[in-house]
Structure formats: structure tokens, C-alpha cells
Amino acid sequence: MRTISYREAAREGLRDALERDERVFLMGEDVGRYGGSFAVSLGLLEDFGPDRIRDTPLSESAFVGAGIGAALGGMRPIVEIMTVNFSLLALDQIVNNAATLLYMSGGQFNVPLVIRMTTGAGRQLAAQHSHSLEGWYTHIPGLRILAPATVEDARGMLWPALCDPDPVIIFEHGNLYNAHGDLAEDPQPVDISSAKVRRQGDDVTLIAYGGTLDTALVAAQSLAGDGVGAEVIDLRCLRPLDDATVLGSVSRTHRAVVVDEGWRSGSLSAELSARITEEVFYDLDAPVARVCSAEVPMPYSKHMEDAALPQAEQVVAAVRRMGG
């Protein structure tokens, strides 16, 4: 076991994939010479050369579309969009081409493409650089959406994602890059379709992903002080959702709180709440609660941003309101 940062783990994942298969190449803004805007791809250009570590012009639609074309052409591209905020410029390619080609072509053309994006707020980057739009992408059939929240997942999800014959989008929360965690000496690829129970509990189920996993764990800790056993579920895969793990837990604890950095309306937490109500209604002892970002463009000032983001205290309060 060694302690390593989330960023280093992600970089190790990239290096491992590039070494395993020469069809793999990385493409994105400043991934080469600059070493990646979050330094994830630092050093890769020197080791793998400009053909496989390709800096692109600021043309999100073109280089994401090119990633799709290259995947159609038999390569295994990894496209890095600097942040989810800029991915809006490539939505047409992602939704109308990547997610749709296999179905429209009647099963003829696969798009084995991986797109990585940084997401989320908390670094005072203000409204245009702080979005958390994973929920949009989880709405699109044809895409697999992953949210690695731990060092192990940051290292282990990339290779299985590349092996998936369909497009996979990996969201890396910006706050996690500096987080440290344990990682095996020879880390194995991880499963990319099921949620994980990060903390056992019997009284309430806290459901989180990516950047909000830590918020849920902190809340669970303080609830334990009040004698409330909170179970914390890390979704890991946001589409397709691992209903079995979520519903199994909620039907046991009878209470659920979803912690989601997206805005409430039409968010991933709304989908989770709907599924819980539809599937385990008769096991609910209180309405599903949701702790999300305030529905405001993210303010710059720290105290305002903190007020907008979902916090552990809000999760604890939600559980209390349920008579937990």
C-alpha cells in the first residue's frame, strides 16, 4: 500500500492505458506541452510523443468529434475536455453522434471513446467555471457516466472504460485532485457499473457521488455522535444507476438523503428520489430528502460559494427532520 494523490492516481491510469495498447492516445487542450490544465497528464508527452499526446486547438466540437471519428476508425482515444463547463460546446457531438451512432446504425458502428472532464465548484472559479452538470449527461441513453471519488477509482476506472465498446464519460471533481488516499502497489482495474457502500449504517441512507462523497461521510460521522447510524453509498456509476444497491439499502434504513452538487430541479438527485419512491415506497418512513446546490449561478466570494454548495450540516439537518 502507498499513499498517493488523486491526480497522481489518474496520471498513473493514463500511463498504464497508453502502455497497454498502442491504439490508445490522449487528445485535449493543453494536455501535452502544458502537462494538462490540472497537471494530470504531466510528463506523458515526453514519454509517448506528440502523436499520442495531442494538444488541440480550442475547438471542443472538432476534437470531441475527431475523438468519435478516431474511435469509429478503430482507435481507443481518450479525449480530455478541460472542464464540464466547456463541454457544452461539444454537446452536439456527444449527444447526436457519440451516444447515438450505434443505435441509429442498427448496431453496425460502435464508438469506443472515453471522455474525461473536470467538474464541480469549491475553488472560487465563479459561475462559468463551477458547473456540476453530470446530471445532464446521465439523461442520455448510450453513454456510461462514471464519477471516481476515491484514489482507487481514479486509478482503476480508466482501463475498463477504454475496454467498453461504448462511449464513457469520466467526471473528476476538481476538489479531489489534491486529496490523498491509499493505493495498492499493483492496482487492478475496478468494476465500473456498481455503487459501493463506503460506510455501514441502519438508520438512514446517504447517497452521494464524486465531490459530495466526503460531505456525506462527514455528515455520517456527526450523526453517529447522535446515535444515528448513517449508511453512505458512493454511486461511482451515474448511468446506468446501480438501483439494487441503493434500493436495498433504503428499504432497510427506511430513510434516504441524496447529496448532489447539481441544482435540485431536474437533477440526478431528482431521478434517484423518483426511483426510490417508485420502487420502495412502502418501506419509506419519511419523504426522500435532497441536499443540493442552491439554484444560483455560483458566486465568486468564498462565503457565498460555501452557502450555495451542499454542506454536511445540511445533510445532518435533513436527517433530523426525518425524525431519524
Added chain:
Amino acid sequence: MNTDEARTLISETLRQVAPEADLAQVMSGETLQEALDLDSIDFLNFVTGLNEATSIEIPERDYPQLSTLEGCVSYLVARSPVA
């Protein structure tokens, strides 16, 4: 009516009165009321059931003879019309 017929009749009638009753549990000598938790209403319904099935007249004073399984069987066999 031979003893086996009597026994099956008794268990069927009891089952109507006390669905969960299980004749096997009735130890010999133990009264049906105790073994199967029958109160006076249940017992009356039990007697009514036997009467309607066999049309044997069962006056109240004979109730004690029917309170055990064996007593019940012999009571029925003795009074049933010649098969």
C-alpha cells in the same frame, strides 16, 4: 362408522372451528379445550359440526365425554347408525 372415519371427521370439524388446530399435538388424555385452546363458543361450534355431519343428537350433559379425542371417537362410533 369405524374409528378411522370418526377420527377424520373429528379433525375436519375441529379444523373448521380452529383452523390452525393440529390434532397430532393433542396428547392422549388431554382435553381438546386445553390442547387446542377452545373456549365454550368454539366447543359449541365443534359439537354442532359433529351433530350436523352425523345427525347424532348430542345433549349438553354428554359434553364431558367429548372433551378428549378418544372419548369423542368412541362416543361417535357407539352412536353412529349401523354402517
Added chain:
Amino acid sequence: MGDFTMPSLGADMESGTLTQWLVKPGDPVHRGDIVAVVDTEKSTIEIEIFENGVVGELVVKEGENVPVGSVLARVSAPGTAAVPASGLAPVPAAPIEAAPSPVPEHPEITLPGPEITLAGPEPRRAPMSHSPVIRHLAEQLGVDLAGVAASGPGGEVTRADVERAAQAPPHAPTRASPLARRVAGELGIDLNGLTGTGPGGAVVERDLREARVPTSKVVAPSRSSGSARQESLRRAIGALMARSKREIPHYYLSTTVDAGAATAWLEKANLSRSVRDRLVLPVLLIKATALAVAKAPEVNGFFTDGEFLASEAVHVGVAISLRAGGVIAPAIHDANRLSLDELMLKLNDLVRRARAGVLRSSEMSDPTITVSNLGDLGVESVFGVIYPPQVAVVGFGAVTERPVAKDGLLGVRPCLTATLSADHRVSDGHRGGRFLAQIDRLLQEPEKL
């Protein structure tokens, strides 16, 4: 003879208006010729014909709007004798005679036969206008008159009706969590009018488990799975008893009753009855208890929100032990007015349905006093625990031969022990004692029960 039909000119086009014909009957046409102009909601489009031929009848007139696919014109094969335009008298479509003439409008339709008056028990709709007194009272008590059941002789709403409506819990649906509703179903607890400790006062599962629910709300458990139901039922009733003990100051009385007269009368009475119609001793005990209430009304009613409400009616709750464990006490309504035979039928029916777990919630909801008759199971004396919100429970032990001094002579008589547990906030030993004595006196003249 081909047909020229209204073409589909767009994904969402359902009909089109033929604005102009560019050909007339008899004109030769060739594939691709523009033959007409059509208007859709969005645009005016020249439409072409796809086959060669000669134009026949123009079925659709200019200005007519027809759905896509409707025949616009008949087109005959090319080279057939051109039908002289004038000669082609359009065959008029057969006038539709067969259509039934519409039912003539008659202003007044008289139904044959006498004017039907609504006779029978159905109370006639109360006249909408209420007396000012009633309206004023209703306003005062915040009662919506429209929702009040009228019991007055003329079908009008009485003062009592308004007061009853005022007391009745608001009809707002009880807030309960789905889990609570499911568990309530299993425990046979009627959630109406309950408030709990959940969000917004909703009843939550814990409320049911820790029996914050008055027994009157305990209805027959629903038919869900056996063992889990029994377990939860036993727990709920146990908790109920514990709470009853905590909250109600019980006082206990007992007396020995000579049951000789009763049992002798019973035996004689049953001789002349077929097996099915025989009576059992509990029937006499219930009737005696119900009649004795007249002597001690403080044992018959409800103690809620800190005050006692005597009940005019006497609904005797009969404690029935469920074979699967637990005891429930459904009510026999107006036991004091029923004959012994009616009581017998009622009791038999109650026991059978209770055993089968099929009881109406009304039966469970309003006994005014409870009789527990564990004497049936050979127990000599039993002190019951009061079922809140009731205020008394009468217990009858088993009939046993006991030495009794009567008229100075020592003799052996069939006796039973009658007990009373009552709520000290409502009655006391003296009143309770009068009640038990009255039961004893009544049992000595069974023929009057």
C-alpha cells in the same frame, strides 16, 4: 381507372385544402404534370400527378379541405375514349333517406305512471335552508353544515348533529409514512385521526411500535403473513397494556356469584333447542353486565383528553383470545337491548370472524366497556387491564363447586368469581361495588335477562 389522391406534403401534414384545379375532366395528363394547387397550414404547393392518363371526375371541389390520401379526382387509363366533358353528368350520390329522422325536440317529456315518491328508510335530503340557530351554532363551532349528517325527524340538522360534527376529528387524511401505513395494516391499527412524531406530525413506524395508539384503533390485523403479523400484534398489544397500566389508575373489586340459577336455567333452555341454537353461559354474563350498567353509568364510556364522556349506548367489548396469541376485544353493539338469542348469534359470529382475522374496524373502534371471560379456560378469577380509552373491564372466572352459606345452611353451589377493574379518575370502589352487585342480582333471575 386510377385515382389521384391528396398527397402528403410534410411530416406533420394531416389534411390539405385544394385551392385550384389546373386541369379539367377530359384533359390528358402525363407523369410529373402539375395538376392542382394545395394549401397546407404552412404553405401553398403545386402538386403533380405520377401517372399518365385522362382526367375524369373532379371529386373534391376547389376550397374543400380533405385529409391526406382522399381521392381528389378519377383518372382513366391513357387512350381510353375521352369522356366528353359535357356528357359526364356527375352521378349524384344517392340521397341518404335511410338516416333516421332526428328525435323531435319536445320541451316536456312526461314519464308514464304515478309520480314516484321516495318512501322507505332513506332520509329525505335535508332542506338546504337551516334554521338561524343551527347556522349560528355551526359558525361558532366552525362546522361546515354541508358535511353534517342530519338526524332530525324532518331530516333537518339538529343541535346534537352540529355538536357531534364539531367534536369529530377533522376529516383531513391522517398523515402517516408508507411504512407506518403498511405496519398499521399488519397490526390492524386504524390510523384515522392519529398524529405521530414523524415529520409534520405524521405517524411513523416507531409510533406504532411504541403503542402511542389507543386500543380503540386496534382493528383486526390485515391478512398479511402469519408469524410476522402475530409477533407484531403481540408486541403492540403488550405495549398497549403497559401504557394502560401507566396512565390509568386502576382499582380492583371482586365478588363471588352463585351461578346455580343461571346454569340450571341454561341447561333447561338448551334442552328444547337444537344443537346449533344452544346458548352458552358467557351470553348470560354479557347481558347481565350490559343491563347492570344502568346502575353505574360511570363504568360505561370514554376517558379522553382529561375528561370522562359517559356513553348512552352500551357496546360490550368481548375479549377474544386469538389462537395465534394476543387478545382483541371487538364490540357487540347495544348489548343491553339484544335478546339472549341475538346476543348468542352475535357472539358466535364475532368469535369466528375474529379468529379468521376479519373484523370491521367499526366493531373494534367503540366498545364502551369490556368483558373478559377467561373463565372459559378454567381460570378462576381474572383481573383485566382496562382498554384505553374505556374506563372499566369486568372479568368472569370459571364456574366451580364451592361451599356457600345460604339461608344459614352450608351447601355446595356452582359459583364463579366476578371481578371489576375500573378507572379511579371516573368511579370509585363504592360505585364499582354497586355495579358488581347488580350483575350478581341479575344472574339470579336468568329468565329475565
Added chain:
Amino acid sequence: MSQTNDRSATRLDPAMPGEAPIAAVAATATIPDGDRRVHLLREMLRIRRFEERCVELYSHTKIRGFLHLGIGEEACAVGVMEALLPSDSIVSTYREHGHALARGISMRATMAELEGKLEGTCRGRGGSMHIFDASTRFYGGNAIVAGGLPVAVGLALADHLRGDQRVTACFFGDGAVAEGEFHESMNLAALWHLPVLFCCENNLYAMGTALDRSESETDLSLKAASYRIPAWEVDGMDVLAVESAARSAAETVRSGGGPHFLELRTYRFRAHSMYDPDRYREKTEIKRWEERDPITTLSARLSEEGLLSSDALELIEADVAAEVDDAVAFADSGTLEDVADLRRWVTSEPDRGAGVP
């Protein structure tokens, strides 16, 4: 490595869209021999008759949804496809029937797709605007204007990375040049020197908007030149001109000469789609372009040169008509996809391999 073309021909004054274009730049390639030109004529006829029948089928509601016809633009499709190899890749647009048929996709499968039948190229899921065919590396129509351009660049990128000598031909209309994706794709292809053949079918109208009402600079070749991409203006109504231009461009691209841009000056005789009252064009203008119909002009030329007798033409017409009838019969008798397959291929079935080998 900028290569400015010889612009000896006078520029077409875009202000007057109705003006007939001057003879295009004469490509230096050889004039194809007799029967090959008959083959080109026949290919164009197949497209024309196929699409004429589509109009009828649409009127009778056998084809639904949107239907964009390339009647008049057949020379572009046939000319370019003649210059490509089976190993090359094609990315097309929603006006794609001509490209599909010229590329070798059967009339049967294409018509069945238009009628939404299981026997169609994509089981009836794509329709007129989304025809895909793995065997001919036909990477689809695309209903998003310029949506296919980045994908074409990606296909070329894969070939470039693997050192495969292949061309990705990417078709789009004049409307696409107003999309950001056009500029991003041209730049990326040029920047990375990728083997893309950009084929712009400039029919002077983006749906209902004439070129000069949507572009500040209407000379599309100049646009391409700004990305240092060699560009030719080609008479899109002359299949021989298109073929020779496409052939020389494709050979340069295939041998590593980087992306090339063909501006195929052409014209569609029918409305943008089945729905369009065509109010934005003068009837006279349409008439003038119809006089330069690529089919009638070629057949007239071949008969003048004694290479095509009227009987031979009739034979070709009959043969094409039979193929169209057969395709319609095949489509009409086609089956519907089983609704139970609704969810198949939203994502891959577990065992399915990845991508086209």
C-alpha cells in the same frame, strides 16, 4: 506547403446567384473513355429515378418524416465516388441518397430504410437522413448541419496515426460553412495534415437562404485557402469534371498531401425538402440550371459522339426502372423491426466486439 490554384477563370459574381457559372477550371486529368462515361450516366440515372420515385412514395405516405432530394446534384455524388477506393471512408449529410447509391449501397436496402423496414440499411431506425453501411465504410448521413465534419476529421486522424493510405471524403452543403464545426474541423485537419477530402456541394441555397444572404465571403474556396487547404472550384453539373477533380485531389490526399477542398458548384431542381414551397427561387433560375442537367447534357454529348444510341439509352432507362421497381417491391414487402428489440444497441451487447476492424 500552400498551393494556390490557377484562378484563370473569372470569378462567379456571387451577388447574382441566378447567373450561369462560367466553365469551371479544366482539370488536367484525362477524359474518361466511352463506356466508362456510359457507366457514369447510368449511375446518375439510377439516383435520379430512385429519388423521383421517392417523391411519389412520400406523397402516398409510404415514406414519412423528412426527405431531402439531390435531383440535379447527381454529378457530385457519382463523380466523387468514382475517385474513391473501397478502403476509403465516407461521411455524408441528410441529402445522402445519391452518395449512398453511388457508393454501392443497394437500392433495395436504401429504399427499405426510407420505408422504415427491418431490411433497410439500419433496420429502419435511421430513415432518409441516417443511412449507415459498415461494408462500404459509409459512416452515415447526419441530420445536424456540419455535424459530420469533426467525425470525418477523426476518421482521418485514425488513418494518420496508423499510417494507413486512406482518404475520408466528407460531404456538406454551402449552409455548413456558417457552422463553427466547419471552421474548427478545417483548421484541425490542416493543422494535423490529415487525409480529409472536404466536398462542399454548393447549391447556392442553405435551405431557404441564398449564399450571399448568409456569408460575408461567398467564395468558399477562399475560405478553404485561409486554412492553407488546397481548394478547387468544380462545375458540379459535369460529372466528368467532378470525377477528374476528385481523382487528382484524392490521390494527393491519399499520398499524404494533407486535406483538400472541392467546391462543387451545383443546383438542386427540387425544393430543399418535400415541405418547402420553394418561394425563395425564381422559376426562371431553376429553368436555366435545368438546361445544364448533368444527365441530359452527358447523354446528349455521348450520343453526339456516337457512343450512346437512343436504343441503348432506352435499355439503360428500362434497366434502371426495373431496379427501382424491384427496390420498391422489396421495401413494400419488408418487415417491421420487432418492438422487443427497442432497447437493443442503445449500448453494446456484452459479447459484441469493438468498432469496425
